[in-house]
Each structure stands twice: as structure tokens, then as C-alpha cells.
Amino acid sequence: MITISLLLILLASLVFYNTSKKALLLYNSAIETWIQVNKNYSKAIALLFLIVSLLSIILIFGFTSGIIFWLISFISFLSTIVIIYPLKIVNYKHLIILFLILLVLELIT
Numbered sequence: 001m002i003t004i005s006l007l008l009i010l011l012a013s014l015v016f017y018n019t020s021k022k023a024l025l026l027y028n029s030a031i032e033t034w035i036q037v038n039k040n041y042s043k044a045i046a047l048l049f050l051i052v053s054l055l056s057i058i059l060i061f062g063f064t065s066g067i068i069f070w071l072i073s074f075i076s077f078l079s080t081i082v083i084i085y086p087l088k089i090v091n092y093k094h095l096i097i098l099f100l101i102l103l104v105l106e107l108i109t
Helices: 002-018 030-037 039-061 063-087 092-108
Strands: none
Touching: 002 030, 002 039, 002 063, 002 092, 030 039, 039 063
16 A cells, blocks of 8 residues: 555656656657646646545554655655656656565565
């Protein structure tokens, strides 16, 4: 459950970065193109992802520690995306593989 919540935070951060006016945007994939063309729908979807992840993390950790964990995760993902995403080092395939491994490890333990 934590891995899925972190994935939602990461996806929302990526969507917010792609809808930014100040970011250097490249049209590489169909998803990124759709996000950059439909900014209002994309921001609404990203906000929905953030709310769902916040609620699920609050259910897992409790109110105060859930909010603090969510804020730290959100800030960490945003800063990492701003630094690494323009370099195109990591793509969607890498993220999918990473989160599948983390999800399997979370379900095993």
C-alpha cells in the first residue's frame, strides 16, 4: 500500500512538472504530449492522485505522521524530478520495473 501511494505521488509530481510553464519540455511520448496539451485535465488528475495518496498514507501511519511522511515524500519526488527528469536518464520502463520490485518486496514482508 505504501508503494502504491508513493507511485501515485511520483506520477502526480511528473504530471505537475510536465504542466509547468517554466520547465524545459520535450515531446517524447504520447503520454507526455497528452499531458502537455490537456493541462487542466492533467492537473485535476494529478490533484486526485495526491489526495488519494494522502488519504491512504494517513490511514496507514495516522494523521500527523501520515501528513509529515506525505509532505517529505512529495517534496523529495519534486526535487528529484526537477534535477533528474530533464537529463532523461530514467524513463517510464525503469520506474515500472523499480516499483514492481518494491511492490513484490512489500507484499512478501
